[in-house]
Amino acid sequence: MATRPMYEVIRADLVEQITTGALSSETRLPSEKELAEQYSVSRMTVRQALDALERDRLVVRRRGSGTFVAPQRVRSRRLNRLGPFRDDVAGNVDAVTTIELRREVLKPPSDIAKVLGLGASDEAVQLVRLRTVDDTPAAVQDSWIPCAVAPGLVRSNLIDGSLYRTLAERCGVAVSWADQEITASPATKELARWLDVRVNAPLIEAHRTTHDEAGRTVEYACSWTRPEFPFVVRLDA
C-alpha cells in the first residue's frame, strides 16, 4: 500500500484548504491540540506538518496566539525550486519547446572537469539546448553531465525536452539540489542569433552546479536567459 506518513497527509490536506480558500487569509487554524484530535494523531505529528507549512510561508505561527494563514500576497508556489525549465518561468505558460543544438561526448575543459570532480581523462556529455516559451526564444542552456553519472544519456531521447526527467526516468539519477550563481552578461554574436536579441544586449547568465541526494555532482550548466524571463528567489533572514 502506498501509505504516506500521516504528517504528509495532514500537510497536503491543509495546503488544499488554504489554496482553495476554505481557510482564508489571516484566519486562525485549529490549534495544534485540536488538529491532533481531528486527525487522531499526536501533537508532535501535527507539528511536523505545520513545520513544513511554516517553511513554505503558507502559515505564520504566533506563540501564545495561534497559527494563521499567511497574507495572500505572501503565498505562492514554493520558490527556489530546482525543476523542469517550465517551472522556472514565472507565470503560467503552456508552450515550452526545446531545440537541441548539440549533444556529444568529450573531455570537458579543465575548469568544468574540476567542478564535476572528474579526472583528466574522464569524459562528459555536453548538451546544448534552446528553450522557447510561447514561440519566443527564452534561454540557451549548456549542460555537462559526467558519463559516469549517466552512461546512456548520449543515446537517450530527452523526455519532453527535460534533462532532469530523462536523468530520473532513463538513468536512475535523481537531481536533488543545486547552487546557482546569477549575473548579467552581454549577448555574444552566437547567443544573439539564437535568442533573437541584439549583440551586447544584456542577458541573465547563470552557472549551476547540480547534485543528487548524496551530494554527488551530477551536472554543471551555464545558461543565458532573456531578461523578460526573470529568476525568482526567496531569501530568509
Next chain:
Amino acid sequence: MATRPMYEVIRADLVEQITTGALSSETRLPSEKELAEQYSVSRMTVRQALDALERDRLVVRRRGSGTFVAPQRVRSRRLNRLGPFRDDVAGNVDAVTTIELRREVLKPPSDIAKVLGLGASDEAVQLVRLRTVDDTPAAVQDSWIPCAVAPGLVRSNLIDGSLYRTLAERCGVAVSWADQEITASPATKELARWLDVRVNAPLIEAHRTTHDEAGRTVEYACSWTRPEFPFVVRLDA
C-alpha cells in the same frame, strides 16, 4: 539566563565540529541514539538538530546506514540569506562602504504603493544608496519603506550603512524574508556614472519585496549590481 534550546546547542556543536574539520568529509556521525546519550537528551531532540543540519546541507542522512558529513565542495555558509549587503557579496570582503545618494519622504508611485500595500495618500521613505566593495562601486540600491513601518527612519543615521540593522535596532522592525526577481538590464546614463561602467553595459537588476515575521511588507527595493558581484542562490528539488 540565556538558556538556548538543547537542539540549538547540539546543532551549534556539530556545526563547529564539521567546520573545524574535527568531523571530516564523508565520515559518519554518531548515530542518533548515541548522540542522544552523549548529550543526555531524547532522540527526538537530537533529530531536531540533525533536521536543521540536513536542511543546510551540512550532513546527508542515509536510512539504514547513518548520517554523514557532506562532501567538502557541497558545504558552504547557508545560502539564500537575506542580510546585510556585506553578506550578499560572494567571498570575504572587508571594505564595504555606503554612500547615501538620496533620502526623503514622499508618496510612492502607484505601482510601488500597491506592492507596499499603501493607500493613495500614504507616504514612504525613499532611500538610495551606492555600495562599494574594496573601493569598487558594486551596486545601487533604491529602497522604499512605508512611513507607517518605520516612522523615525527618515531622521535616523544608518547604522554601519545597513538599512536592516537600522530598522532592527532603531525602529524595532525585524526583516524576516523576501522574494526577489532577478533579471538583467542595460546601464542607464545615471547608473553608468555611479557604477563606473559604460552606458548600456549589462547589470544585474533585482526587485525585492521584504517582509517581517508576520508577513507584513516592510520594504520594496530595486537594485542594480555590477556583474562582477554575482548573486548566489540554492535551489531544491
Next chain:
DNA sequence: GAGTGGTCTAGACCACATG
C-alpha cells in the same frame, strides 16, 4: 487564568542497509 505554540521525554514499531 485559560489557551497557545516551543521544547522535551522515554519509549515504540517500521523500512532499510549492511555484514
Next chain:
DNA sequence: ATGTGGTCTAGACCACTCA
C-alpha cells in the same frame, strides 16, 4: 541479525498572549 534513520505516541513543563 543487528543497527540505522523514519515515523509516531501520550504525555509533560514552559513562555507567551489575550481576555
